[in-house]
Amino acid sequence: MAMLSPLPPRDGVGATRLHVPLHGEWPTISAYMVERFHHLESGELLARFDRGEIIARDGSAVPLDAPLGAQEFVWYYREPPVETDIPFDIDVLHEDRDLVVIDKPHFLPSTPGGKYLQSSALVRLRRLLGNDELTPIHRLDRATAGLLMFSARPSTRGAYQLLLQNRRVEKVYEAVSARPADLPAFPLVHRNHIVKERGHVCVRVDAAREPNSETLIELLSTDEQVVHTLLRPHTGKMHQLRVHLAALGMGILHDGFYPDLLPEAPDDFERPLQLLARELRFIDPLSGAEREFRTRRTLAFAP
Template sequence: MVPLPVRDGLNPTRLVLPHDAASVARWTRTLDYVRHRFPDDAARLTEKVAAGEVVDGRGNRVDDRTPYAPRGFVFLYRDPPVEPDVPFEIRVLHRDRDLLVVDKPHFLATIPRGAHVARSVLVRLRRDLDLPELSPAHRLDRVTAGVLLLTIRPQVRGAYQELFARREVRKTYEAIAPYDPSLDLPATVRSRIVKQRGVMRAEEVPGEPNAESRVDLLEADGARGLARYRLEPHSGKTHQLRLHMNRLGVPILHDNFYPVQYDVAPDDYSRPLQLVSRSLDFVDPLDGRPRRFETDRVLDAW
């Protein structure tokens, strides 16, 4: 159990004190290690310690007298980074006692991560709707828009997250990409996708497939050389749909990772990835009724 509550939409940071021989020999006080981890936050750490905002796993205050405890936990609130505003609204599609379903805009991260902390769906909704226990049941990439399901009460969180983990949710996406009349669609694309920690792009490698997507043509605009596709992923690998569309030779429009990676300024919102999570279908794990949530979002390029 986390001993500090959500504050201003943000969970506290959790540190695990290393237990290797070098760390045990080096550190005698817990705060020495915390200051080592966050060397640029020395002044703020002093303030947080004085305010009782640095605690151990049992909620006891950590101060200069607290001894180093290998494998112990430290919780504290870190100041969020300065972030550019993401000038798009989150549209609520459905809300009940247990679920909040929204239409996530492009360029907004699902959860706090890296340079996108306060400017994330989770933090914005926790603050705007006063829902401190809100938690996503699944995730969408920052550059992907569309239907996103979150749980309101911690008591039901696991049931809905397990639906996604067991692949019992039918997820339907739409994408705008080049039109290739020679493609035999619908088609099922299978490949092995791996994502290395710290590497931005995922890649397809030889080996037994671990990712599967069904791709179908909805309509084509031959004059512009574009088409609208329906995509149904049967697995949930990072960048799966983007990789599989690229594999077919029709990479999703405005994809700055595949086939060639190129930089986009953090505040450049002019060319959103033409990919939307259109709908989610599943049998509700609490009452057994069928549920469907859908957005009417129109992709800019169509």
């Protein structure tokens, strides 16, 4: 069971939980946090203790002189970063008491993280619908557009999460790639072993190991410059579709990760990653009804 936060969401953003070691060289919890967050100004961090903004599991404020070991977890609200506005709106395609489905635009992260808090699909949707219990059932990369599902209340969340865990949701994507010199014969199934290593933003392929990822790739259309494909992933490894197309010599247009990791650069809203979560199908675990959702978005560079 997930550990409940003693702090409610604020402006649609949940409080951050920090694990504090029970033993170590730090005399107090505040001393540990000063070292843990060495990139922050220590005076302001300590002032947050004085203001009662560092909270224990029971909802009480953690004193500045609380010794290490007094609390294993503390909660606090992140100071909001200066965010770059993502000038695209989410579209709510479906809403009932248990499930919400949206059409996420390119560039918008699914959940808060890093330099994005208010500019995330979760926070925007919580504020739009006035429901702080909304939680994503799955994720889309920030660069990917299309269908994203949210649980609307905790009591039925697990039933929908099990659908994903048991691979009972059919997902269909579209992509537009640079056309290779030799176009493969479609349809085709691509498999390989994808490894995600700590500290690396890209995954890698281990050719010596048995495949752990599989995608059915079908041709929709092509011209002299690009290939428009339909992708049906059987597994859901990180960056799987981007990796599989790159391995076939068909890297997705405007992908800064595959086949080559490019230097970080500001978002170019005129050149979104040409990957779209197009369809979702499943049997609803609560009603038994067939559910089918389809994006209203299109890929701008499709032939």
